[in-house]
Every structure is written in C-alpha cells, then in structure tokens.
Amino acid sequence: MRAATLTAFGSPLTVHDVPDPAAGGGEVLVEVLATCVPPYAAEVFGGERRYPLEPPVVPGVGGIGRVARVGPDATRLKVGDLVWCDSTVRARDDALTPDITLQGWSSRGEGGARLARHLHDGPFAELMRVPTENVYSLPAGAAVDPARWSALGVHTIPYGGLLAGRLAAGETVLISGATGNLGSSAVAVALAMGAGHVVAPGRNRAVLDLLADRFGPRVSPVELSGDEDTDRAAMAAAADGPIDLVLDLLPPQAPASAARAAAMTVREYGRVVLMGGVGMLGGADLALPYPWIMRNSVTVRGQWMYPRTANAGMIRLIATGALDLAPERVTRFGLDRVNDAVAHAAAHGGPFDRTVLTPRA
Structure with a gap:
C-alpha cells in the first residue's frame, strides 16, 4: 500500500510504498477513504x-473507511461496511485506569507509549489496522460524502467534554476558546445537544459574527479585551443569567488568565471542564482560588478525548440532522499532496473549515 510517513520531526512527510498492515485477532483492517488533517498538524510534525x-x-x-478484513471476534462488522475509526485506543488489561494512545498521533505515559508501539500507524495511508472496538458502523447516507463525515474526528472531542460536564437541555454553557477549530465545533455540538444558551467568547470579531449569524439568538458572542476582570464581567453579563457549565478548549498559546476568567463565571454548584492546551508550552499555572471552588461548591474536572459511547452518540447527532455538516467547508487532498494538505490545514484552521486527506482517491 501507499502511505505518508513522518521520518523525522522537522522533515516533510514522505509518500512511498510500505507493506500492508496485517490485522490479528481483535483487530479490523480498513481501507481509508478520508481523514481530517488537524490545523495544528504542522506544529506536531515540526516538533513544536x-x-x-x-x-x-x-x-x-x-478516519472514515471501508472494512477490508475482520477478525474472528467481530460479530456485527463485515467486509464492505462503511465505518468510522476512532483513534482513542484504550488498553484492555485495566478497566479502572486504562492506558490510552491516540493511534498515529499521541499517547499518555509509558503504558500509552507501549500501546502506541503496537498500534503505531494512523490513517495517512491506504490501509489501517484498528482495534475491533474502535470501529463504528455508519449510516448508508454517509457514503455520499465520506470526506464530510470525517469531521467526526473534530466534533466528538468537544462532545466528550460536554458529556463530562453533564450538559442538560436548556442549560447555559460558556465555551472558552469559541473562535477556534474545536471551540466553534463545541458551540455547534452544545446547541445540537439542546443547550438553551451558549456564551461564545473570543478575540476574533469576524468569527464571533459568523457564530452569531449561523446560530442566531441562542449564541451570545463576547469580544475579549485581554484584561481578566473586564472579560470575566463581560462574559457573565452576556449570559443574562447563571452559567451552568464552562468548557475550556483554549490552545497551548493562550494565557492561563484567559482560562481562569472564563472558569470563574460559572454559577454556584456549576461545572468546569478543562480540555484545552493551556500550560502545555509552559507559563503560569491556572491557579483557580481554593476558597472560590470550596465555598461555591464548584466541580472542576479534566477530560482527555471522550468515552467510547461518545462515538455512537455523535454519529446519531449527525445522522438525524441535529448537527448539520452541510455548511462546513471541506477541502480535499490526495495522498500525494499530503504536505500541501498539512500547510492548507495550518492556514485554514478556523470555524467549520476542514482539510481532508483522501488516501484512495
């Protein structure tokens, strides 16, 4: 098969012929049709x-693909099925604290690194082997445009954060980092889940206007100034009532003060979910005040990726039209243009803008 390989950090990806992967027991071999290229892929490949x-x-x-081979433990999947392949792989030998790897992308701890060495390669290839439990059947309608459906890899991430925060229909949620790729997705997903009101802070006026135009009065954009106290007051005022949940999706470059300003708008007994990258590049810690958390009975939790059930839930939201993928802009690249795709994704990482690699096109 043909694949795009990262041979060294800082080097372009190399497209060449490699041996076909061999799927063993508990694994499925999938022909890759489409996979989203993250806007920050260039930063990962460059080592930044x-x-x-x-x-x-x-x-x-x-990514999205068709099943080419199934193992003996598969009871529902069959060759030819159109499927979503989830990258979040959990070790099978610890139910309470499983090691996790993002197949072809990242891992957590030494156990996750060991798992990554076994399931080393991701979807920038014509074929990929995937654990059976990470393969999800898609509705027939997804076959019309698999590239558009590959946005599952974007939307399921904030969906996992909103599930972790127990978002209920009619609640008010603040999305910290709403003008980014994941943040704008979170706005759409929260509304699809029934949020009554979404507060969408950010510093990009054009994107804030786009969110307001696309989603109407249920979304209140807030243009941030960079002053923590001023911004906290502006976000609280925009909610026009208690904020039940704050989901933080700010990128690594964002200051901790921005995350803190958003978190501290949550109501008494409210929930804060941290899912972004603040602090990954160094800098000040989040430093939420102990007395504020304790006296207001605020729940603060972290969430990396999402539970397995989130995949099924997100597929349902898209299949029923609760989350509409039609307005999203999708730009497709064949495997030979993988480096162009990485550059395009970096330059077009705004709301609802998808760069998709189609290895078998």
Missing part, C-alpha cells in the same frame, strides 16, 4: 508541540 510520536510513523487522527 512535543507530541510523543516515535518516527518513522504513519500519522493521522481517525
């Missing part, structure tokens, strides 16, 4: 984000 990838590696984060 210091992800624990071990070159040479075929990278990528999940």
Whole structure:
C-alpha cells in the first residue's frame, strides 16, 4: 500500500510504498477513504508541540473507511461496511485506569507509549489496522460524502467534554476558546445537544459574527479585551443569567488568565471542564482560588478525548440532522499532496473549515 510517513520531526512527510498492515485477532483492517488533517498538524510534525510520536510513523487522527478484513471476534462488522475509526485506543488489561494512545498521533505515559508501539500507524495511508472496538458502523447516507463525515474526528472531542460536564437541555454553557477549530465545533455540538444558551467568547470579531449569524439568538458572542476582570464581567453579563457549565478548549498559546476568567463565571454548584492546551508550552499555572471552588461548591474536572459511547452518540447527532455538516467547508487532498494538505490545514484552521486527506482517491 501507499502511505505518508513522518521520518523525522522537522522533515516533510514522505509518500512511498510500505507493506500492508496485517490485522490479528481483535483487530479490523480498513481501507481509508478520508481523514481530517488537524490545523495544528504542522506544529506536531515540526516538533513544536512535543507530541510523543516515535518516527518513522504513519500519522493521522481517525478516519472514515471501508472494512477490508475482520477478525474472528467481530460479530456485527463485515467486509464492505462503511465505518468510522476512532483513534482513542484504550488498553484492555485495566478497566479502572486504562492506558490510552491516540493511534498515529499521541499517547499518555509509558503504558500509552507501549500501546502506541503496537498500534503505531494512523490513517495517512491506504490501509489501517484498528482495534475491533474502535470501529463504528455508519449510516448508508454517509457514503455520499465520506470526506464530510470525517469531521467526526473534530466534533466528538468537544462532545466528550460536554458529556463530562453533564450538559442538560436548556442549560447555559460558556465555551472558552469559541473562535477556534474545536471551540466553534463545541458551540455547534452544545446547541445540537439542546443547550438553551451558549456564551461564545473570543478575540476574533469576524468569527464571533459568523457564530452569531449561523446560530442566531441562542449564541451570545463576547469580544475579549485581554484584561481578566473586564472579560470575566463581560462574559457573565452576556449570559443574562447563571452559567451552568464552562468548557475550556483554549490552545497551548493562550494565557492561563484567559482560562481562569472564563472558569470563574460559572454559577454556584456549576461545572468546569478543562480540555484545552493551556500550560502545555509552559507559563503560569491556572491557579483557580481554593476558597472560590470550596465555598461555591464548584466541580472542576479534566477530560482527555471522550468515552467510547461518545462515538455512537455523535454519529446519531449527525445522522438525524441535529448537527448539520452541510455548511462546513471541506477541502480535499490526495495522498500525494499530503504536505500541501498539512500547510492548507495550518492556514485554514478556523470555524467549520476542514482539510481532508483522501488516501484512495
């Protein structure tokens, strides 16, 4: 098969012929049709984000494909099925604290690194082997445009954060980092889940206007000034009532003060979910005040990626039209143009703008 390989950090990806992967027991072999290229992929491949990838590696984060071969433990999947391949792989030998790797992308701890060495390669290739439990059947309608459906890899991440925060229909949620790629997705997903009101802070006026135009009065954009106290007051005022949940999706470059300003708008007994990259590049810690958390009975939790059930839930939201993918802009690249795709993703990482690699096109 043909694949795009990262041979060393700082080097362009190399497209060449490599041996077909051999799927064993508990695994499925999938023909990759489409995979989203993250806007920050160039930072990962350049080594700027210091992800624990071990070159040479075929990278990528999940994708849409057709089943080419199934193992003996598969009871529902069959050859030819159109499927979503989730990159979030959990070790099978610890139910309480499983080691996790993002296949072809990242890992957590030494156990996750060991798992990544076994499931080393991702979807920037014509074929990929995937654990059986990470393969999800898609509705027939997804076959019309698999590239558009590959946005599952974007939307399921904030969906996991909103599930972790127990978002209920009618609640008010603040999305910290709403003008980014994941943050704008979180706005759409929260509304699809029934949020009554979404506060969307950010510093990009054009994106804030786009969110307001697309989603109407249920979204209140807030243009941030950079002053923590001023911004906290502006966000609280925009909510026009209690904020039940804050989901933080700010990138690594954002200051901790911005995350703190957003978090501290939450109501008494409210919930804060931290899912972004603040602090990954160094700098000040989040430093939420102990007395404020304790006296207001605020729940603060972290969430990395999402539970397995989130995949099924997100597929349902898209299939029923609760989350509409039609307005999203999708730009497709064949495997031979993988480096162009990485550059395009970096330059077009705004709201609802998807760069998609189509390895078998």
